[in-house]
Amino acid sequence: TTQINIAIDGPAGAGKSTVAKLLAEKLQFVYIDTGAMYRALTWKAIDENIDVNNEQLLNELLKQTDIQLVNQSGVIGIKLNDQDVTETIRSARVTNHVSYVAKHSLIRKEMVAKQQKLAEQGGTVMDGRDIGTAVLPDADVKIFLTATVEERARRRHEEQLSKGMPSDFEQLKRDIAKRDQLDSEREIAPLKKAVDAIEIDSTSMTIEEVVEHIYAIVVERN
Ligand code: C5P
Numbered sequence: 001t002t003q004i005n006i007a008i009d010g011p012a013g014a015g016k017s018t019v020a021k022l023l024a025e026k027l028q029f030v031y032i033d034t035g036a037m038y039r040a041l042t043w044k045a046i047d048e049n050i051d052v053n054n055e056q057l058l059n060e061l062l063k064q065t066d067i068q069l070v071n072q073s074g075v076i077g078i079k080l081n082d083q084d085v086t087e088t089i090r091s092a093r094v095t096n097h098v099s100y101v102a103k104h105s106l107i108r109k110e111m112v113a114k115q116q117k118l119a120e121q122g123g124t125v126m127d128g129r130d131i132g133t134a135v136l137p138d139a140d141v142k143i144f145l146t147a148t149v150e151e152r153a154r155r156r157h158e159e160q161l162s163k164g165m166p167s168d169f170e171q172l173k174r175d176i177a178k179r180d181q182l183d184s185e186r187e188i189a190p191l192k193k194a195v196d197a198i199e200i201d202s203t204s205m206t207i208e209e210v211v212e213h214i215y216a217i218v219v220e221r222n
Helices: 017-029 034-047 056-064 107-117 131-135 151-163 169-185 207-221
Strands: 005-009 029-033 067-072 073-078 122-126 143-147 198-201
Touching: 005 017, 005 131, 005 207, 017 029, 017 122, 017 207, 029 034, 029 067, 029 073, 029 107, 029 169, 034 056, 034 067, 034 073, 034 122, 056 107, 107 122, 107 131, 107 143, 131 143, 143 207, 151 169, 198 207
Parallel strands: 005 122, 005 143, 029 122, 143 198
Antiparallel strands: 067 073
């Protein structure tokens, strides 16, 4: 029997990856972090001094790059040409360049094909920006997870402070708003709620509440 696929889209910092990971565990599904794939290519481009606006060079780079999502005993990581880049792709430098890499059609075409292949057998929770609209338009459950910019910046701010990292709330707010704008206004597969997606505003919800809510939707639909 084939299992269902669950698509979770939404703006930066809405809690998609945390929610998707927990939901996948609960369902014993595979979690697929599509943002990590764009981040990995962005990290490599920065490392090789490739201009993020140069679509041809980025495409050449992507062809030479093997990107693997790895799930080693519950720890989800990402490998680029066998190098573990799980941590490095979360840097502010990568975060602030990734939307420029992700806007190119050649890059998206390749990434989307990879993502569709990963979901072929079903049993996945996939998060991103265009999963419900472009990658898995036939996904059985589609969620559009949002929260106010203030709340998303606040969460990121507290997360960084709790890790002992320096954090500037106003700067975070500006960076998140900018990334939302780039992702929503790009020409190809912009961030947008699929018509058949269920919108969940997580502004005043806990992670657990969001997971339970989506879990109930999945159970009810099947
Ligand atoms: O989800 P995350 O914040 O890691 O995504 C990083 C960036 O990758 C997004 O801001 C967006 O530019 C791009 N992305 C995308 N399509 C996806 C997932 C991510 O364009 N499906």
